[in-house]
Amino acid sequence: MLKKITDRRTLLKGAAAGGLLAATPLASRFASAQSDAPIKIGFQQHSTGIGAAYGRWYGRTTEAAVKKINGEGGINGRPIEIVAEDDGTDPKRGAEVLEKFANQHSCDIAFGTLFSHVVYGSAPAAGELKLPYFVVSEGHHVASGALNRWTMQPGITDVKSQVAAMAPFVSKNLGKKVTMIFPDFAFGHDHRDFFTAAIEAQGGEVLEHIAIPPTETSFTKYFPKIPRQTEVIYHVMVGPGVLTFVKELGEFFGPSRPEIFGFIDSLEAVDMSSPGLEYLEGTYFWEGMPRYAQASQSAHEKAYRTAVGVDDNGASLSDSKDVSTYAHMFGCWETLHTIKAGMEYADYQGPQDRQKLIEAIESMSIMPESAAHPQGAKVFNGRTHQTFGHQYISKVENSKLVLAHATSIADTFYEDEVDYTKMSF
């Protein structure tokens, strides 16, 4: 069973520290700005390979965040310079790219990786190079303790907390008897393990786990495995097969379907009005951040949406067919703002202060909703190097995602699995 973090008092103490942190930057900016040389941030970008759609939008968000931060005086008065290198969404190249950042481009830090296998492949290099490495991956790798003290995920929540936070909504509103359909590789297995435990904690159960081999192109033969008494289908089909999956699911069930809940990861950068997706009408999705501008959107979110060049439907302002990866890319924006806060708090001057930067960010806790955190407030756990935040559940109505529920941050907590602060540098 998943347990929530018990020591809320620590969080309250953290809140005080967070306030202190927020107050410090201006003072230190002027006190110690000795150099106006740019702070070089190596951006490990998935420009090619399976992550290219994400990489493109991570790039745009990064650019927008840097423009904003530099426009407001940079970090400690120094502008940010992004050094982007394509990792081909490949773990071997990922590690090489980190070496390039540290040893060739003389970057201060590295940032921006999404795909988990690239994070795993690159993190050892970050540890050996003693290069602060900020991933924007939503993987559970950081918080699981598998990586090292130099790797952090302060700008996006991890899959374990996202999945765990869905269970209360699913069991209360959709049903307690769930059948899960997921790809038969690590990402799917994370969903299988974390959601099964979370729904059982809510008094529900998973009737059937249907793992789809990654090479599958047609899904019809798997659907008869869905038990009749299923109340909710939980799906997380990532990859180009998703359109076929939805179409075939529609053909299988027809009009009398169970409730359907999915993760938007399957449909990031995909237009919700694409032919074949009609069957998703009335179904629910997890979203990291609502793709469609909601009536309730905050001023911070509105400003962020404009800054990254995304319209009210989540597509590019210059091309309505170019749909963003809105549920994830805010992570780049928020991570860069956290790096700025950390560097200013640590009075970061250069690579010799990399350790101080890690320690500064480890000491952070509460991050209120703000221009720096437009997705919502966050609670950063310095021990596990992982941030926690609100999760959103949207319903498809008229081929648009309409916000149905926002979880609390506390819904996303689970027991610590590691204390990186006890590890040596």
Add this chain to the structure above:
Amino acid sequence: MSAAQKSLALHLGLIGGLFALAFILPTYHHGNFARIMVLATYAIGYNVLFGYTGLLSLGHAMFFAAGMYGMGLAMQYGGVPALPALFLGIIAATILAAVVAVLALRTIGVAFMIVTLMFAQTGFLTILYFGEWTRGDEGFVLQQKVRQIAGLDLSDPMTRYLAAWVLFSVALLATARMMHVAFGGVLVAIRENEERTRMLGYNVFAHKFAAVVISGAIAGAAGAAYGLLFGYVGATFASVQYSIFPLLWVLLGGAGTTIGPFIGALFMFYLIDYSSGLTSAYMLIAGVALVLLTLFARAGIAGEIKRRWAPWLP
């Protein structure tokens, strides 16, 4: 100077040069060369089968991954120290190569390519299937503290470079020696004319079998070393592109030459490294370079040097 002496001088010169570079290269290139030497070892293994025996495998990633996972799983779950784990990785790849050899050598030519490709795909999917232990596509990290041999920290750049250098040197000298003795001659004879070799009384199957096993073992050693030196074990290394890479390196560098695999791996690494700084379409640049080489230097870089200027090149 006889051809044999020239050949020895070339190999020792290359090995000596790489040793000297350990103390000269700037940090970034120092790290790159450590990687390149391990990848070149992989290519040396591939060259034994493709370059010398004339068997084109499209599935060598399975041997590389068998070595990597044999080593990695033993360390991760068995708590085996690094050096024995390295040998376990090599043993795993050797056994796999023997099994694949028995089955795949029943075919020749295009069928051999397809059968090896299918075996490799099976290997890749098997790794994903046992995701609970292999962590499948995500892979797993080998922590710095366990990556030590006799107190030497393999994550230290200099130690890592020298470890990669030892691996590369052993593989280079062993294959150079192999091609110098009768066994290597028979492999080349099989490549040139299998029927005639059989007619001359050589056991062609036994030689081909040995070639697959030696090739697989060297590829496995490279895979195990790569995982150990760089701290990551993952299914990506079993995917089809990692079967294609050694073929490209060997073709570029010169199939059937001892130093070709190193030249190919070096050339390709820096081609991608530099061109990716210029454009995101760097694979296009790599592709154009390959087409040009195929048009104007069909035997690869070392092969072309051998043809034009240095016929003694081993």
